[in-house]
Amino acid sequence: MDGFAKYLGRRLFQFFLVIFLGVSLAFLITNLSPVDPVEQSVALMTNFGATDPRSVELMRQALQELYGLQGSMLDQYLAFWGRVIRGDFGPSLSAFPTPVMSLIMSALPWTIGLLTLSLVITWTLGNLLGALAGYYRSNLLLKFSGAAVMALHPVPAYIIGLCLLLAFGFIWPILPISGGAQMNLQPGLTLDYLRSLIVHGTLPALTLVLVGLGSWFISMRSLVSNIVTDDHVVYAELGGVSSNTIFSQYVARNALLPQLTGLALSLGNVFGGAVITEFLFNYPGVGRLMIQGIYRGDYALVLGVTTISIIAVAVAVFIIDLIYPLIDPRVRLS
């Protein structure tokens, strides 16, 4: 149990460090940039005709207060942390006066749902295919499916999504290409609504699955083909253990450990792919929210979404770290 406590302590330290550095980085980027967000917002609001200079000055002050941009750099930094902890990023400028936090909170479940589902499918399928391809090296079907997922893997999510969108939205229009669910349906646990959720999520999820499969396939295949030559596997083969048992208990189980670590390491990247996919399919998650915020010059919204995504990814990584000891007995026992 001692080993587990030590492991947990280390992961917890890493977790807080990621959040600390990530939030500080977000603060630094916004503060060291040559562009003043207040002036930018003022310019955005006053470029539709002449505005009274006095009211411009008032607006400037109000915005500075709103964004917490008063006082020295250190004051601002501490104030920013206060806002992060309270979960208060001020009102959104493009959806005034809705608070940024409530916009994010209504978008977050969509992203979490889409990402969790597609990630579980990708990871399971990629590892299964990769492990089989590494174990049965001469199987033609596995070779061909491997070549297909590997060829797709370097292509960015946007291009794959765009091709799917053209294929299933224009050439053979059978799937909806925009939104998270049918507009005229009441959200709830009805069959119609659930079906609409699944149909709308199919293309975004498929995009993320196609983008992700290749890397799991490649690394699992090379892990398995190395483990197959290990002494304990050769010994089991000589001892007459059935090949199914060897595959699942002797080979795949060992190879899954680094793949679980890989899952934690890849989350940051996967999240980026989801941002783009959501925007492309107009999926109502945080990715679309952020890109819309950029187009509309909504400072509070963009900063809020960035900060929350950094924290959300760190939490997800930490959850995977907590699962790891369940699979790897060495962490539990040492």
Add this chain to the structure above:
Amino acid sequence: MFKILRDMLRYNVEFAIGFVLTLSIFLFALAHFWAPLPDTAIYLLPPDMPPSAQYWFGTTSRGQDVLWQMSSAIWNTMLFGLTVTVLSRLLAVAVGMLSGYLGGRWDQALMTLNDTMIALPNIPILLLVYFVMRDSMSWPVLAATAALLGWNYDARLIRSVTLSLRNREFTRHAVFAGMSVPQILVRQHLPYVMPVIFFTAMNNLIWAIGLEVTLSVLGFSDINRPTIGGMIYWANQHQAIIAGIWWWIAFPIIAIVLLFLGLFLLAISVNEYIDPRSRLSRMGA
């Protein structure tokens, strides 16, 4: 060097296909120096012309030749990718080798920083940088930002190679002979790390090009400078899919997919060449 290249072209089909694909796309991109019109000029040609003998890939709604636009676009996209790759390699090598060789507290501190960077989501941070820079955003700034975010996976790989070199005999000889740490790292260890650097560079190049395409598709870069993502951005702005100007979208997508395929085939065959175990299994051992 040339002998290796010849052997790989002869015996490794993946390498041969990847090499030919990448080389032809590179030559096509190189051709933009001889383009008849400047690549930033708009409305000089009749807009929306379908592919024909005069305009092989048609023209855009902005009155540009798709063929020549693509030529400059691929050049700019590749230039961006290579800049990111070189910059991030420097960082990855420095951090990875120092961490692996020095060990102890240095190793712990550098790798903690490394793992922290890995857990940060790149795209939101890049978007935030673009958002606060806006019009002062140029491609070198974007490339530098991407390089700062793109070294951490590979630093870990390079560290593990250096870690294994650290306790080898020749390292101890070098230390007793009075070589300084930078000398040992550059003269003794770098040759062993080189294959890893080369392999990770290929993957990093693919990642960087993908990043460029993603950001410029959204219009988050210098939109007047032709890039592959930028072409798709303008096509979307002009509703090219709905208007039926398919050639404006289809040809850039085909070009970028071919480029990715070529680079990827090169990357995996180079990796296979570096790792003798997989070379043996290919020969049937």
